[in-house]
Each structure stands twice: as structure tokens, then as C-alpha cells.
Amino acid sequence: NAGVMQNPRHLVRRRGQEARLRCSPxxxxxxxxxxxxxxxxxxxxxxxxxxxxxxDESGMPKERFSAEFPKEGPSILRIQQVVRGDSAxxxxxxxxxxxxxxxxxxxxxxxxxxx
Amino acid sequence: GNSVTQxxxxxxxxxxxxxxxxxxxTATGYPSLFWYVQYPGEGLQLLLKATKADxxxxxxxxxxxxxxxxxxxxxxxxxxxVSDSAVYFCALSLRNTGGFKTIFGAGTRLFVKA
Numbered sequence: 001n002a003g004v005m006q007n008p009r010h011l012v013r014r015r016g017q018e019a020r021l022r023c024s025p026x027x028x029x030x031x032x033x034x035x036x037x038x039x040x041x042x043x044x045x046x047x048x049x050x051x052x053x054x055x056d057e058s059g060m061p062k063e064r065f066s067a068e069f070p071k072e073g074p075s076i077l078r079i080q081q082v083v084r085g086d087s088a089x090x091x092x093x094x095x096x097x098x099x100x101x102x103x104x105x106x107x108x109x110x111x112x113x114x115x
Numbered sequence: 116g117n118s119v120t121q122x123x124x125x126x127x128x129x130x131x132x133x134x135x136x137x138x139x140x141t142a143t144g145y146p147s148l149f150w151y152v153q154y155p156g157e158g159l160q161l162l163l164k165a166t167k168a169d170x171x172x173x174x175x176x177x178x179x180x181x182x183x184x185x186x187x188x189x190x191x192x193x194x195x196x197v198s199d200s201a202v203y204f205c206a207l208s209l210r211n212t213g214g215f216k217t218i219f220g221a222g223t224r225l226f227v228k229a
Contacts, residue, residue: 004158033217042220042222043159043204043222045217045219048215048216056216091159093159102147102208102209102210102217103147103149103161103164103208104161105161106151106158108157108158109157109158
């Protein structure tokens, strides 16, 4: 059973460009979470999605950031008009529909560098 | 509100030393508790978990006990190895009206010297 997959692993964008980060959850998992991690810092929750629904986006910046998890295909985190402050590691995690403990399984991350 | 507080790092130990990383939480309701580990350049991996009071989670020589009376979930290992060098995150997870909510601590970096 393949784990959570993220691509690309590394992404370089110039200021003002768009960044698209993809996440394929583990097979059978219908919950996806996105986190941002700045160097030497902890994880900051961004958004929680189920298939075709945004459940909790309380951690998403109000502008330039959006996320989706379509019925078919991977979850996408989209950052428009990137700025230097968007440089970070972005991690995706997934969890199965119902678990007793709600543990999450993480992907390897996408490291975004804005030049 | 819900929160997780863990001891600040870095923690530097010699090989075979005893490890404790403190973690305390505040939560409304009855959370599940977790420790995750992050090795350099990688994502987080679940290390161990406990779902109710007095449960002990254990894995790879690491242990943590869910203490409701002290709202704690301290991570321990009797004899650390160089390969244990990583960042350790304490986390809680519980249901809310929007589904599940997981809150992570800030992480504690561990260095183990040979």
C-alpha cells in the first residue's frame, strides 16, 4: 500500500508566479490535511478537506491560497502570486474515513522556494 | 481552547542516555494523543499513540502514558541511539463539529552524540 505521495518534492517559483502542490492520499483515505512548516518551526495547520468538500479552512490565508480535493484525482494546494514569505515546506497528510484515534499519515512534503 | 505544549529544544544527549520529552495539553472533550517523529528532509511519521486515560503507547523503545490527571503525555526512552536524532512532535486529536481536529506542539529537536 503506497503511502501519501506529494509532488513535486521541490518547487522554485519567482515572485508573482503560481505554485501548484499535489497530494495523493493513501488508498482508501478520504480525509486530507495541508500544513505549512517554516524552517526550524512546527507545523501550522492550513486546511482540512474531504472529497469535494472543504471541512475546515481556518488556517488558510484569506488571499492567494486555495485548496481542493476533487472526486477524482489528487488534492491540490494552489498559491497565486507567490511572495518570498511563502517559501516553506508544505506537508499533506491523510486519514481513513473513520478511525478510533484519528492518526494522520504524512507525505514527504513539497519544499517551495520563492526567488 | 485546545493546545499542546512541549519542552523547548534542542535536547542533546549522549548515546545510551535516558530521554524524556515533556508534553502537556489542554483540550475540551477527550482527545487522542500522539507522538510523531520527523527525520531531516522527511515528513512526519507516527511514532506512538494513546486513545484514553492510562493507555500506554509504545514503539521502537519509546513509551508515553496518557495521564488525564496531569494532562500530560511525556515521551521516554531508556537508551537513545544516534539514529534517534530527529524532531519530535506531540499532538492531540479530537472530533469537533467540522470533523477531526489535530493540534501539534512546536516540536523538540533531539541530538544524540556518539
